[in-house]
Amino acid sequence: MTWIIITLVVLAVVAFLTYLYLPAFLRLLGIHPHYTIPDFDLNGRRALVVCTNHNRLDPSNKATGAFGSEFTVPYYAFVNAGLEVDMASPKGGEIPIQPGSWSWPLASDDDKRFMADKKAMHDLKNSKAIADLDPNDYDVIFMAGGWGAAYDLMQSDELADFVTRANAAGKILGSVCHGALGLCGAKGLDGDPLVKGRRVTGVTNNQINTFGIAITPKHPEEELRKLGAIFECQHAFRDPFATHTTIDGNLITGQNQNSGYETAHRILEKMATQRNL
Template sequence: MHWSLYLLIGIMVLLGIIAYYLRPILAAMGLHRHYTIPDFDLKGRRALVVCTNHNRLDPHNRDTGAFGSEFTVPYYAFINAGMDVDMASPKGGEIPIQPPSWSWPLSCEDDRRFMADKEAMAKLKNSKKISDLKPDDYDVIFMAGGWGAAYDLMQSEDLADFVTRANASGKILGSVCHGALGLCSAKGIDGEPLVKGRRVTGVTNDQINTFGIAVTPKHPEEELKKAGAIFECQHGWLDPFMTHTSIDGNLITGQNQNSGYETAHRILERMATQMNEVVR
């Protein structure tokens, strides 16, 4: 057998090994690490998942949008608990997906479940316009990230007004990664920035620089601190994989794409506690 054929076979075997083990390796490093959300019975409760409409990473003109697992993980955490879930965006209509978050090896099980779910995909293609909605129709408002969110969540006056009114009604407000920007223009009941003096997290400046997206107009760590938030996060030698969830009253926020499971879990936990308090 010619040596070149041996080489080709060796390369194919190596690629096969990489393909088989890459997902587990990334999970061990911290990407979508295994996390079991306990069972909750929250039938009759409603959640709104808010994503970006922006689909271009300026000035490079690369595709961007919402990061898959940052909305699919909480979406199914809420669905699995028996909740009704709507999807919305500042302008309504189609929510773009940040590549390659829905491709191998970055996609997670909930991403694949979502892509095969006709009802969920219809919500993604035809998201509700935030200005057409009423905060009192929902029990939790969750804002997903993705690089596109840096261009429109904080800049949307409609979203700021919606979150301000939701907070005044005591709704649970959640976010992960760049989704925290949706909190930055909202006001608390005292008229001060909603996040002022409160513990909140989002993607860090270090993580943004690691991914080479400092070109984006709004950075959660900077904007949260400007608004007076007590910014919490975790750092490590594998910094992009570090994760943290902050809880401060009705604000439950996750650091990045690896935080969706715990953040959704803590939201469900708080909702269940509220229900028990009402029963008593």
């Protein structure tokens, strides 16, 4: 009987320590790495955060959506800098959340802040439809990832037109992970694909294979390369722990869920050098 009690106590201790320290261990490996964004005073400026509407992985029918930290991290980086932030999606309405991205051990501090923020949660469930918006009302358009984005960001004619017009107006265009697909339908000033000949990043084919989601219809690395983009990325002992951010004029892109902080930082840095358009 004694050994049973000892075993149960050991298992309870192990479970407690795992619950307590696994998030920190994952951060040490590279998931949501610690990153300090300097203070910026950009009051009066506006940002639009665009997420997916798609909530199912076809054909498995498993739930999917936007990856939490890929929009919550830039959302609060912008809010902290004094920006007014709107949430949008191709169709408008509710933005679904990718299962697991808002729960232990992956939930970031910004995820938790967002979930407790009544305005933010209202905007998440009632996002603005891209077709109803004017890019001239915003200083930066940021597109978040998550596996759902593979089904509707590149496929949205409305988003392609919106990003094309935003680029023509000189707005900053940012993305993380699958969010880069939102750049793929847009045109540059010369009528060629917006990303042609430009340095960009997004989730890699290797990362997609690691996560076992090659069934998704659009893969950022593949689509960006097809359009003539100069695709950049970093690798790690396991690529989901890699991170990279690229800056090419008004395009500021991050590789994956670990890149949100630096990508948002570089966007704010760029905004601080621009006049209010």
